[in-house]
Amino acid sequence: MNLWVLIGIAVMVGGFVLRVNPLVVVLAAALATGLAAGMDLLAVIAAFGKAFNDTRYVSVVWIVLPVIGLMERQGLQERARTLVSGLKGATLPRLLTGYLLLRQATAALGLTSIAGHAQTVRPLVAPMAEAAAQPQDQDEADQIKAMAAATDNVGLFFGEDIFIAIGSILLMKGFMEQQGIVLAPFDLSVWAIPTAIAAFAIHSLRLWRFGRRRG
Amino acid sequence: MIGLAQVYLLAGLVFGIFAVLSARDASNPRRWSNAAFWALLALSMLAGDRLGDLGNGVLVLALVGIAGLGGMGRGAAGDDQAARAERAARHGNRLFLLALVIPLTALAGTFLFKQVPHWIDPKQVTLVSLALGALLGLAVGLAWLRESPVVPFQEGRRLMDAVGWAAVLPQMLASLGAVFALAGVGQVVGGLMSEVIPAGSLVGAVIAYGLGMALFTMVMGNAFAAFPVMAAAIGLPLLIQQYHGSPAVVAAVGMLCGFCGTLMTPMAANFNVVPAALLELRDRNAVVKAQVGTALPLLAFNVALIWWAAFP
Numbered sequence: 001m002n003l004w005v006l007i008g009i010a011v012m013v014g015g016f017v018l019r020v021n022p023l024v025v026v027l028a029a030a031l032a033t034g035l036a037a038g039m040d041l042l043a044v045i046a047a048f049g050k051a052f053n054d055t056r057y058v059s060v061v062w063i064v065l066p067v068i069g070l071m072e073r074q075g076l077q078e079r080a081r082t083l084v085s086g087l088k089g090a091t092l093p094r095l096l097t098g099y100l101l102l103r104q105a106t107a108a109l110g111l112t113s114i115a116g117h118a119q120t121v122r123p124l125v126a127p128m129a130e131a132a133a134q135p136q137d138q139d140e141a142d143q144i145k146a147m148a149a150a151t152d153n154v155g156l157f158f159g160e161d162i163f164i165a166i167g168s169i170l171l172m173k174g175f176m177e178q179q180g181i182v183l184a185p186f187d188l189s190v191w192a193i194p195t196a197i198a199a200f201a202i203h204s205l206r207l208w209r210f211g212r213r214r215g
Numbered sequence: 216m217i218g219l220a221q222v223y224l225l226a227g228l229v230f231g232i233f234a235v236l237s238a239r240d241a242s243n244p245r246r247w248s249n250a251a252f253w254a255l256l257a258l259s260m261l262a263g264d265r266l267g268d269l270g271n272g273v274l275v276l277a278l279v280g281i282a283g284l285g286g287m288g289r290g291a292a293g294d295d296q297a298a299r300a301e302r303a304a305r306h307g308n309r310l311f312l313l314a315l316v317i318p319l320t321a322l323a324g325t326f327l328f329k330q331v332p333h334w335i336d337p338k339q340v341t342l343v344s345l346a347l348g349a350l351l352g353l354a355v356g357l358a359w360l361r362e363s364p365v366v367p368f369q370e371g372r373r374l375m376d377a378v379g380w381a382a383v384l385p386q387m388l389a390s391l392g393a394v395f396a397l398a399g400v401g402q403v404v405g406g407l408m409s410e411v412i413p414a415g416s417l418v419g420a421v422i423a424y425g426l427g428m429a430l431f432t433m434v435m436g437n438a439f440a441a442f443p444v445m446a447a448a449i450g451l452p453l454l455i456q457q458y459h460g461s462p463a464v465v466a467a468v469g470m471l472c473g474f475c476g477t478l479m480t481p482m483a484a485n486f487n488v489v490p491a492a493l494l495e496l497r498d499r500n501a502v503v504k505a506q507v508g509t510a511l512p513l514l515a516f517n518v519a520l521i522w523w524a525a526f527p
Contacts, residue, residue: 001402001403001406002399002403003403005395005398005399006400006403006404008391008394008395008398008400009434012434012482016481021282021283021286021380022381022387022481022488023278023282023283023380023383023384023387024279024282024283026384026390027279027387030391030394033394033395033398033400034394034397034398036398037397037398037399039397042269044394045269045272045273045275045276046268046269046271046272047268047272047393047394047397048391048393048394049266049267049268049269049270049272049273049274049275050268050271050272050393051389051390051392051393051394052259052271052272052274052275052386052390053259053263053264053266053268053271054393055386055389055393056223056226056260056263056386057219057222057342058386058485059226059256059382059383059385059386060223060226060342060345061345061485062226062229062230062375062378062382063225063226063229063346063349064317064345064348064349065229065370065371065372065374065375066229066349066367066368066370066371067317067349067352067353067356067367067371068370068371068374069367069368069369069370069371069373069374070356070357070360070362070366070367071310071313071356072299072374073293073294073299073362073366073370074302074303074306074310074360075299075300075301075302075304075306075310076303076310076314077299078300078303079303079306079308079310079311082303082304083308110325111321111325112341113321113325113341113344113345114321114322117486117489117490117493117494118493119317119318120314120318121490121493122490122493124314126494138497142496142497142498142501143501143505145496145501146491146494146496146501146502146504146505147505149491149494149502149505150478150502150505150506153477153478153486153487153502153506154478154506154509157478158471158474158513161467161470161471161474167439168438168439168442169467171439171442171443172442172467172470175442175443175446175466176462176466179451181455183462183463183466187463187467188463188466188467189467190463191463191464191467191468191524192471194524195513195516195520198513198516199509199513202513202516206508206509
């Protein structure tokens with residue numbers, strides 16, 4: 001066993017601790033790992049380039065920015081704030097718990113891309129959360145916005161696995177089949193339900209306490 | 216057939232426009248760095264398949280060089296909040312209808328595009344729907360608001376500059392995962408994990424499996440990469456074959472242990488670091504910090520669930 005290939009993990013941890021630019025850290029980790037595995041430098045660069053080209057779909061999401069920018073210029077964030085300020089019962093915990101439920105339910109139906117950080121959190125959910133909570137300073141405002149983003153992630157992660165045709169279910173089914181164990185996608189997705197309920201309970205309890213701590 | 220090629224063409228054009236607008240942004244002290252960075256991304260989207268593997272590798276070196284040496288800058292902010300509030304009051308709640316165009320197109324695309332596999336690549340329904348939603352939103356917005364077509368791209372470029380180099384971090388990490396796979400990092404980690412489990416302890420094996428999934432996901436930034444490693448090292452030989460655990464529970468809940476790890480790592484950049492940039496938070500790890508309090512109890516719940524449900 002060639003333990004040297006783990007050097008990339010050490011480079012990643014060291015780079016993040018020393019706060020070097022993460023793009024530099026990632027590239028250094030890749031080069032170190034490839035060299036440790038006995039590849040030559042050009043081969044590592046080519047392998048990284050091929051992987052970068054194959055994963056371009058990850059960066060496609062930025063094409064929504066012109067529309068988001070146009071809406072924000074027309075006052076979408078301000079409108080979202082006004083709407084929430086006008087609602088009497090719109091507290092921060094209620095608002096984010098409602099969004100959590102909506103995100104989990106739609107993700108469980110396979111509708112994972114109808115919401116997201118660029119599409120909904122920045123233009124709508126974060127300004128609404130801020131308006132509901134009325135932060136006193138920049139630190140509080142940042143905490144509230146971070147909690148809005150966290151709520152989107154929790155809702156997505158612990159909703160999507162209930163849907164039978166999502167990538168992770170297909171990966172598990174494929175892996176088990178190679179080992180001679182045949183599983184129906186439904187057998188896997190049904191076991192995502194207890195965790196989905198627990199995730200909702202834990203995160204909404206935290207949202208409630210987050211709202212109370214702020215008075 | 217509409218598929219990835221057309222989506223990449225659109226993305227290349229959008230990044231290309233960002234590059235031109237960045238170059239013309241005199242208020243940004245590092246405008247040439249920004250312009251070069253977005254131009255390289257445009258080149259990757261438009262011509263990546265023709266650059267060859269080494270060519271793409273050199274392109275990555277250039278991107279990293281720009282971000283690492285001196286870095287990128289930001290220009291002046293757009294118009295002030297008073298002007299936006301005034302426009303918001305004028306448009307009223309109709310603005311939300313425009314905000315719904317992208318989600319509704321994604322919703323419709325998910326159901327409808329699968330019916331026309333000859334026109335739209337069934338494997339790329341999500342990306343095609345996203346691209347179509349962006350185009351529709353732009354067309355409706357421009358027609359309704361009577362803005363010049365350059366306005367949305369100028370505003371989009373401002374948002375893009377706010378995100379900066381973090382925009383390609385998720386793609387870089389996905390590529391790092393591919394290099395890790397080539398070098399066999401997963402097998403080495405799996406081998407080490409299976410050595411630390413005390414022999415004959417079911418609870419020990421369950422805990423090692425659940426924590427191993429979460430920890431290795433934190434390293435790789437992706438539960439998909441961690442699952443085959445941990446399942447092959449612990450899940451299959453110990454939990455399923457030796458202790459006769461239910462394969463469905465071990466697999467499904469094991470994956471969810473990995474998702475708890477995803478909540479706790481900057482390596483899952485598109486979920487944790489990019490939103491911090493997009494929301495202009497001063498602490499790059501603020502989203503991870505907000506998630507740890509949910510992820511840890513949920514991880515404990517998942518480990519207990521495997522122990523209780525897989526071994527009746």
